[in-house]
Amino acid sequence: DADVTQTPRNRITKTGKRIMLECSQTKGHDRMYWYRQDPGLGLRLIYYSFDVKDINKGEISDGYSVSRQAQAKFSLSLESAIPNQTALYFCATRGPMNTEAFFGQGTRLTVV
Amino acid sequence: DAKTTQPNSMESNEEEPVHLPCNHSTISGTDYIHWYRQLPSQGPEYVIHGLTSNVNNRMASLAIAEDRKSSTLILHRATLRDAAVYYCILRDDLGTQGGSEKLVFGKGTKLTVNP
Numbered sequence: 001d002a003d004v005t006q007t008p009r010n011r012i013t014k015t016g017k018r019i020m021l022e023c024s025q026t027k028g029h030d031r032m033y034w035y036r037q038d039p040g041l042g043l044r045l046i047y048y049s050f051d052v053k054d055i056n057k058g059e060i061s062d063g064y065s066v067s068r069q070a071q072a073k074f075s076l077s078l079e080s081a082i083p084n085q086t087a088l089y090f091c092a093t094r095g096p097m098n099t100e101a102f103f104g105q106g107t108r109l110t111v112v
Numbered sequence: 113d114a115k116t117t118q119p120n121s122m123e124s125n126e127e128e129p130v131h132l133p134c135n136h137s138t139i140s141g142t143d144y145i146h147w148y149r150q151l152p153s154q155g156p157e158y159v160i161h162g163l164t165s166n167v168n169n170r171m172a173s174l175a176i177a178e179d180r181k182s183s184t185l186i187l188h189r190a191t192l193r194d195a196a197v198y199y200c201i202l203r204d205d206l207g208t209q210g211g212s213e214k215l216v217f218g219k220g221t222k223l224t225v226n227p
Binding site for chain 1: 148153154155161197199216217218219
């Protein structure tokens with residue numbers, strides 16, 4: 001099993017629809033992250049969480065919300081999807097201090 | 113967050129060494145230098161990290177300047193599988209919240225490896 005699993009891997013949705021992207025990890029880590037990647041822009045941080053009671057906004061949180069249902073699960077929601085949210089989304093997790101981060105395989109989201 | 117500057121792209125030939133530079137002139141004393149790479153159609157993966165001394169692992173070497181304002185990721189013999197975008201990131205790994213806990217990526221360097 002992968003350390004970080006994202007579902008779905010691909011999704012096409014219509015403008016205005018609500019959509020949830022899910023992420024689960026088997027590393028037992030507290031820290032989890034959501035990023036989006038657009039061509040030529042690298043990865044930009046949307047939200048991050050240090051534990052189930054701690055949620056923090058990243059660089060580009062507008063239009064997104066998250067839920068940390070358990071230590072292992074961190075979901076990203078688009079309440080009303082718009083076309084400029086079309087992107088590749090990555091979830092990541094890492095442990096405390098001086099440890100590497102582990103990334104999922106990504107979710108390719110297209111909003112039409 | 114302290115920023116890093118990397119060239120947009122670099123090119124190498126297979127089986128030759130590759131030196132990927134990163135400038136981080138505003139690095140603080142507690143920032144670790146981390147490198148990740150992203151292969152096509154995959155999520156980023158960890159490569160190596162260091163604080164002051166040069167570091168080696170099975171994937172690469174990290175050479176850190178004495179003043180820590182720059183570093184170089186060294187791939188000793190590039191293979192076609194090393195073609196990826198390489199990211200240099202600064203992280204405060206002393207457990208302080210905020211700041212580099214956010215794990216902020218720049219645009220990275222796209223490495224092309226020619227056969």
